[in-house]
Amino acid sequence: MASDKISVSGFRHFFPTEDGPVQATGTIDLAIREGEFVTLVGPSGCGKTTLLKAIAGFIAPSEGTILCDGKPVKGPGRERGVVFQELAILPWRTVRRNIAHGLEIAGASKAVRESTVARLVDLMGLAGFEDRYPHELSGGMRQRVAVARTWAADPEIILMDEPFAAVDAMTRLTLQEELGRLCATTGKTVFFITHSVDEAVFLADRVLVMTKRPGTIKAVLEVPRHGSGGRDWDSFTADPEMRNISEQVMHLVHAERGAR
Amino acid sequence: MMAARAFRELRILIPFAAAIALWWGIKDGIGVSNTLLASPAQVWTAFVYLATHGVLAEYAATSLQMIGVAAAISFALGVPLGFAVGTNRYAARALEGTLRFLQGISGIAWLPLAILWCGFTHTTTLIVVIYTLIVPIVFNTMTGVRAIPENYVLALRSLGASRLRIVVDVYFPGALPSIVVGLRLGMGYGWRALIAAEMLVRQGGLGDLIFGARTFNQIDRIMVGMIAIGILYIVVDRLLVQPIESMTLARWGVLRR
Ligand SMILES: Nc1ncnc2c1ncn2[C@@H]1O[C@H](COP(=O)(O)OP(=O)(O)O)[C@@H](O)[C@H]1O
Ligand SMILES: [Mg+2]
Numbered sequence: 001m002a003s004d005k006i007s008v009s010g011f012r013h014f015f016p017t018e019d020g021p022v023q024a025t026g027t028i029d030l031a032i033r034e035g036e037f038v039t040l041v042g043p044s045g046c047g048k049t050t051l052l053k054a055i056a057g058f059i060a061p062s063e064g065t066i067l068c069d070g071k072p073v074k075g076p077g078r079e080r081g082v083v084f085q086e087l088a089i090l091p092w093r094t095v096r097r098n099i100a101h102g103l104e105i106a107g108a109s110k111a112v113r114e115s116t117v118a119r120l121v122d123l124m125g126l127a128g129f130e131d132r133y134p135h136e137l138s139g140g141m142r143q144r145v146a147v148a149r150t151w152a153a154d155p156e157i158i159l160m161d162e163p164f165a166a167v168d169a170m171t172r173l174t175l176q177e178e179l180g181r182l183c184a185t186t187g188k189t190v191f192f193i194t195h196s197v198d199e200a201v202f203l204a205d206r207v208l209v210m211t212k213r214p215g216t217i218k219a220v221l222e223v224p225r226h227g228s229g230g231r232d233w234d235s236f237t238a239d240p241e242m243r244n245i246s247e248q249v250m251h252l253v254h255a256e257r258g259a260r
Numbered sequence: 261m262m263a264a265r266a267f268r269e270l271r272i273l274i275p276f277a278a279a280i281a282l283w284w285g286i287k288d289g290i291g292v293s294n295t296l297l298a299s300p301a302q303v304w305t306a307f308v309y310l311a312t313h314g315v316l317a318e319y320a321a322t323s324l325q326m327i328g329v330a331a332a333i334s335f336a337l338g339v340p341l342g343f344a345v346g347t348n349r350y351a352a353r354a355l356e357g358t359l360r361f362l363q364g365i366s367g368i369a370w371l372p373l374a375i376l377w378c379g380f381t382h383t384t385t386l387i388v389v390i391y392t393l394i395v396p397i398v399f400n401t402m403t404g405v406r407a408i409p410e411n412y413v414l415a416l417r418s419l420g421a422s423r424l425r426i427v428v429d430v431y432f433p434g435a436l437p438s439i440v441v442g443l444r445l446g447m448g449y450g451w452r453a454l455i456a457a458e459m460l461v462r463q464g465g466l467g468d469l470i471f472g473a474r475t476f477n478q479i480d481r482i483m484v485g486m487i488a489i490g491i492l493y494i495v496v497d498r499l500l501v502q503p504i505e506s507m508t509l510a511r512w513g514v515l516r517r
Contacts, residue, residue: 078420
């Protein structure tokens, strides 16, 4: 399995609390190939964030192993970028300095930083807001900045934890299309968590569905791509094959809601 | 408009004027003896004497220097200590009780020990004042750091940031408004502790001035010293600490959300 970018085997996690350990996930196995866009849907509290944090290297798994490029994950690293749902970019930095933060840490030259910021600001529709502070932006724009910051650091893998959940519905559609396009052009490996079925199918090469807490992966669905480049919502909703997959995922997710 | 503004500025002086009038009334109206209370005129004369002979300036300079040095040392030690405690959940929990316990032992209560250790020296005074100042700084730095969303730190770690980098880019700016509040509180407590320590240590400073004047029953000088203590505190707070606080709160407070 040399081509697996990320490989999780026998993962299970417990959080220590004052009332003893709390089980956050069931046993999870998964592999993500290089350049693949994998989405994970599941009811809230099933352990999605826990799994992502383990892959990111923020928490050490209670059980099992996580490999990145065949090597065990020992902590966070620059090859694994993370985008959170909210409260990610720094409020005391301008858009420009937030986006360039990873490059600044890596010691990139001013010229490199500026050209990267210019490119991403353009790509993410943030032109004209370079010198604004996050509190002067809408929630959707803040998430664009968070995405741009992660992209600017050029990681091979991008881990996203419900990055558009706090964004209004209209903006979300645009952001999803933009993200799809961005990934198709840059060939990143993406692991994307969501609780929205449509979002999961729309973005994915492969959708993983989790059971309720403590979550395990109960189903894996391939979502075929026709042609290169990202999808767009108009053709996505018109495509019966996509509708069919969405319905399957919907049923799988609803079964978890009904089960107790 | 101008007049209204000028009136607003002057308004803060009205209670002072009233207090002086009352003081004068009690002194002359009831005829309180000079061994108990000096009149405003006598205090003014003493003030002019102490000011023109450079006495007041010298004692005041000592106090200001001490509070300045104590504030700088407390800041330099207290902020890193607050970071260390605030970023470590176990240390924070363990130290919270200790900090509260220490808050209960006022700086002045340390004077007997400090005098035994360091004698009647500036070092003794500094120990007391730094102790008083540093507790609110550590406490507020810790609180400020703990209020920083974890995601700020996690995101930076996956951008490859070192621990030092996270302190500089996240903990310091994130906790700054809180740190400055701690500094301001500390300055208030520290100034009072300083005057008290100076009265016992007797190595200069306004506390020394008023305590020395007591030996010769120089009530007018005691009162000059007390008024100077109050005014200097207002000056330090209004002209130095408060502007820093409102600047950081206005700017970083808004930026926090
Ligand atoms: N730091 C923690 N301490 C204790 N329990 C936690 C902690 N983080 C998460 N949990 C628990 O673990 C379970 C999974 O959480 P999480 O991974 O955040 O779920 P999801 O992201 O799918 O909503 C939840 O029941 C949650 O309450
Ligand atoms: Mg979550």
